Amino acid sequence: MTSHEIKSTFRDAIAKSDTEQRAKIFASLADPTRLGIVELLSLQGEMSSSEIANQAEISLALLCHHSKILAESGLVYTRKDGQTRYYRLNQELIKTCFASLVEPE
Amino acid sequence: MTSHEIKSTFRDAIAKSDTEQRAKIFASLADPTRLGIVELLSLQGEMSSSEIANQAEISLALLCHHSKILAESGLVYTRKDGQTRYYRLNQELIKTCFASLVEPE
DNA sequence: AGAGAAGTCAAGTAGTTATTTAACTATTTC
DNA sequence: GAAATAGTTAAATAACTACTTGACTTCTCT
Numbered sequence: 001m002t003s004h005e006i007k008s009t010f011r012d013a014i015a016k017s018d019t020e021q022r023a024k025i026f027a028s029l030a031d032p033t034r035l036g037i038v039e040l041l042s043l044q045g046e047m048s049s050s051e052i053a054n055q056a057e058i059s060l061a062l063l064c065h066h067s068k069i070l071a072e073s074g075l076v077y078t079r080k081d082g083q084t085r086y087y088r089l090n091q092e093l094i095k096t097c098f099a100s101l102v103e104p105e
Numbered sequence: 106m107t108s109h110e111i112k113s114t115f116r117d118a119i120a121k122s123d124t125e126q127r128a129k130i131f132a133s134l135a136d137p138t139r140l141g142i143v144e145l146l147s148l149q150g151e152m153s154s155s156e157i158a159n160q161a162e163i164s165l166a167l168l169c170h171h172s173k174i175l176a177e178s179g180l181v182y183t184r185k186d187g188q189t190r191y192y193r194l195n196q197e198l199i200k201t202c203f204a205s206l207v208e209p210e
Numbered sequence: 211a212g213a214g215a216a217g218t219c220a221a222g223t224a225g226t227t228a229t230t231t232a233a234c235t236a237t238t239t240c
Numbered sequence: 241g242a243a244a245t246a247g248t249t250a251a252a253t254a255a256c257t258a259c260t261t262g263a264c265t266t267c268t269c270t
Contacts, residue, residue: 049247050247060247061247061249083247
């Protein structure tokens with residue numbers, strides 16, 4: 001194996017892990033319930049769990065499940081104040097993620 | 106039910122179906138194999154089934170499966186010339202889809 | 211016409227995930 | 241401190257989907 005091939009393999013491995021990471025972000029937008037949550041946050045800024053659950057017409061338990069997925073992918077930030085948890089969108093991540101598909105890298 | 110409520114319900118139904126439609130587009134980007142295909146198309150423009158399958162290191166049967174999902178969501182256009190099928194990205198759809206998450210509607 | 215190439219289809223398997231329900235842990239408020 | 245509020249967790253079910261394999265169609269070229 002030449003030095004070029006080694007470098008190429010390494011670069012491909014990096015690119016592959018990037019792709020998998022990005023696929024996870026898209027996966028967190030791929031469910032209608034979660035996308036609805038993201039759209040609510042996009043329109044209204046910071047919201048609490050109960051506010052989101054009410055407006056999205058889902059149970060608090062289901063919101064908790066989906067918000068964990070959104071937070072884990074990095075798409076939403078969360079903070080807890082007393083017994084209330086607040087969420088807001090990470091719009092920068094959304095922008096960079098889409099830029100990678102539209103502009104040649 | 107007042108006229109306002111009727112309109113509101115109708116608008117919500119439209120919004121919901123829009124959300125489901127968009128979720129499908131994101132779902133087609135949510136799989137690492139498909140996202141890899143989209144990234145190849147983004148970098149190289151129009152490609153044939155075999156070219157994609159070779160570069161993505163997947164079987165032609167698997168490419169066929171994934172490309173159907175990509176075409177159905179509208180993310181890729183296809184055309185067939187003889188026995189060869191060519192694919193290219195619908196970059197406009199990608200742009201409008203992301204705009205809906207970043208800018209207030 | 212026959213051989214090979216390019217793509218499509220269908221069935222089966224294995225793994226993943228969205229949703230519900232119920233129980234449980236904080237945190238306020240009276 | 242008791243009751244209500246806000247959120248979290250776990251288990252169970254049901255639905256979905258990525259991938260493999262093998263057979264099949266359609267097209268091209270000699």
